[in-house]
Amino acid sequence: MKRIFSGMQPTAHLHLGNYLGALRNWVKLQDGGDFECIYCVVDLHAITAGHDPDVLAGSTREIAAAYIAAGVDPSKTVLFAQSAVPAHVQLMWLLSSMTQMGKLSRMTQFKDKAGKNSEKAGLGLFSYPVLMAADILLYHATHVPVGEDQKQHVELTREVAGTFNHRYGAFFPLPEPLILGAATRVMSLRDGTKKMSKSDASDMSRINLTDTADQIAAKIRKAKTDPLPFPETLKDLEDRPEAANLITIYAAVGGLDVEQVLSRYAGGPFSGFKQDLADLLVEHVAPITSRMNALLAAPEEIDRILAAGAEKAQDLAAPVMDETFRRMGFWNKG
Ligand code: AQP
16 A cells, blocks of 8 residues: 655644645545555654754644644554654664765755854754655655655655665665645745745744634734735736735635636735635634644643554554665674
8 A cells, every 4th residue: 555654843833834735635645545644743853953842742742733633533544753763763874874965965945944054054954854764764655745845855765765775675665745735835924935934933924723813814914915906817926926825825725726716806905805814714724723722731642642653653663674774784683
């Protein structure tokens, strides 16, 4: 059977980009029945840009709660926290020996996050894609549902798997990115040329899955637009990144084509469209938020789900790890 692995970092609250670009698709894939699904809270990734030890465990539970609240079903999937399966780090080390530094230094996410100060960036930020390759390959995943921003990392994973297979014999499947849905790259509400991101300093740039109805309404009301009238055609959206972003979000959440949204609001003021978009988002996000809050009120249940998932993940990972060691010639693994 085809197998999916995907994960999100507990670096902050999940936002609408995480939801539309990834999480919503995870649930569809789980329910579609064509894939065995492994969904992980990738907490080891969350320490690469500095973190607060007092909040990491709570954030890990919050991301697990968001998955479940959005429809991930622990009885149908393997749901666990990455740090509970040490083989992720073991495999990462082995794969590091066959990953070129030049390729890592060309990763857009590293360049964006390290900025001009790459000399001072931590090794973890630089080698993050190797840990991501290990996450995927450890489970022999065949498909990885992600937003556009992670496509480059999945491509690197394929290259690393190819190098391993070439040196030590065919073993790892070359995973395919699955970039699905109508909003594969949701942009910041403050700057339509930047992706919506957990690490953006401005909370007004994103809709968090934890936001209240009032917060959502205020963020959409204040979302940046331009002075031009509401666009009427797809061509009108060219060079209008903020308008294109809001209209794409409306279409993705409302289950419409962008053209349908354009014809619904053509000729009207942006304010009316924004009011409707806020209502639509509240209608969609509020039930997820309230399920998350209910789950987080009983954290011991989340811990129980994550512990049970870690056992299943461990069982899947152990034979792959053993065989990887064996092929690489390690002592006592023959
Ligand atoms: N803006 C986005 N639009 C569509 N998809 C997105 N994803 C992230 N941002 C967008 C997808 O969400 C998943 C979670 O990825 P992650 O937790 O590893 O975070 P990230 O990709 O590094 O992006 P974030 O959420 O903005 O976090 P920070 O700011 O910490 O980097 C992935 O499938 C990603 O494609």
